[in-house]
Structures are given as structure tokens and as C-alpha cells.
Amino acid sequence: PMQEFMIAPVGARSFKEALQMGGEVYQSLKNVVKSNYGKAAVAVGDEGGFAPNIQDNDEGLMALMDAIADAGHGGKVKIAMDIAASEFYVADDKTYNLGFKVEDPDPSLIKTTADMMAFYKDIVERYPIISIEDPFD
Template sequence: LGCQEFMILPTGASSFTEAMRMGSEVYHHLKSVIKGRFGLDATAVGDEGGFAPNILNNKDALNLIQEAIEKAGYTGKIEIGMDVAASEFYKGANTYDLDFKTQNNDGSQKISGDQLRDLYMEFCNEFPITSIEDPSYQV
């Protein structure tokens, strides 16, 4: 699944100042977790300031973020948001290609809208996800 970005949401903060501190601490823990798993080169940031390690699937990214939240000591105080940008991998006829970044792929990762919804539900059941932006095709 191609997800445009993941966001940490400090919903347990009592003030804007605390939310900024929590976000900053998790960001630095995430950098450390990524560096430990993938090396220093993987901590380069993307266009919008987020990390862009070579991760194969969303579950791996969610696990990294959850580990950073835990290491920062904010379990239960920080939730996760996803900007899926599903229009990017919508192929028409209620079909989404999770392998859309691979040119001439074999089509084995094409799923229906219902299957995509079920995948989101799986993520929400396993991780503290409270926001999914652009979860489906937008007209």
C-alpha cells in the first residue's frame, strides 16, 4: 500500500507547548530507531520533512512509529494519522493497485474498495490510528 505520509498526533497533550515537545521527542526517537535498523543514510528527510526509509509496506512503517512512541514514553498519549492518497493508486472499476509504484507489475496486489477498507480496519485494530486522510478515490 502506498501511503503518502504518516503523522504523529499528540492527542494526549494538555497544551500546544506539550504537543510540540511530544512531537519533537517522538521525531528524534524515530530517527534513532530508523538509524538503528537501516543505517544513517535512511534518516534523510523527504520533501515535507518526514523520514523516507526504504520500507516495503505500511505495517513496517507503523511498527517503526509505534516503537518511537513507546521509546519516548507516550503510549496512549500519541496516536497515528495516515495520509493514504488512494487516488494515486486507484485503477478504475473499484480497483486499487497496492503495487502501483512497480512498473509493469503482475497485478497480484490489486484489491477492491471493500478489501482496502478491511486493510484499514486491520491497521486501526493493531495500531493507535485515529485519522485516515484520503482513504479512497476522490472525484
């Protein structure tokens, strides 16, 4: 259910180095996205990022991990995410509809707050995630 994946160059010793790391990961990600999704997938979105047609969160996170490693910054660059959970929160039911973009979503895509918490716990354990923006409504 992620709106955006971002990087955080926490291992940089200066702003200049952080900026360089960010640029190198960005270029590496461009190559990963182009290789995996085709040339059209590297068109830049409204906020300067890529918008490939990923099928699930793990696919996006793995592409980012590949880009970080390919840029030579494994361990120095961490991941931040913007979930934008308020976009798919159903206040009447106090649930999160992960299938909000389709008319009749699969019932398995309706999640409770506890389900969302378990999801966040799982991905934080599997990926170097240091920030989750808007995880709940």
C-alpha cells in the same frame, strides 16, 4: 500503500506540551530509523519526514510505535496516515493497484474498495490510528 505516517499528540494538555511530545517522538524516530535502516535513511524528505525503505505498512507502523514508546509517550501519541489512494486508483476498473510503481504488478496487489476497507479495519484494530486521509478515490 501509505504515502505518509504522522503522529498526533492527543494526550497533551497544551499546545506547548504537544509540540514537545512531537519533537521527542521525532528525535526517537530518527534513532529508530538510523538503527534499522542506516544513517542515509534519516535524510529528511520534502515535508520534513524521514523516508526509509520500509517493505510494508506494518514495518513503518512498528517503527513509529517503537519511537512513541521510546520517547515515553505510549498512549498519549496516536497515529494518522495519508494513504493517497487517488494516486493508485484505476478508474476504469474501479480498483486500487497497490503495485502501481512496477510495470507488471502481481495480480494480488489489485484491490477492490471492499478489500481496502478490510485493510483499514484491520490496521485500525491493531494500531492506535485516529485518522486516515484520502483512503479512497
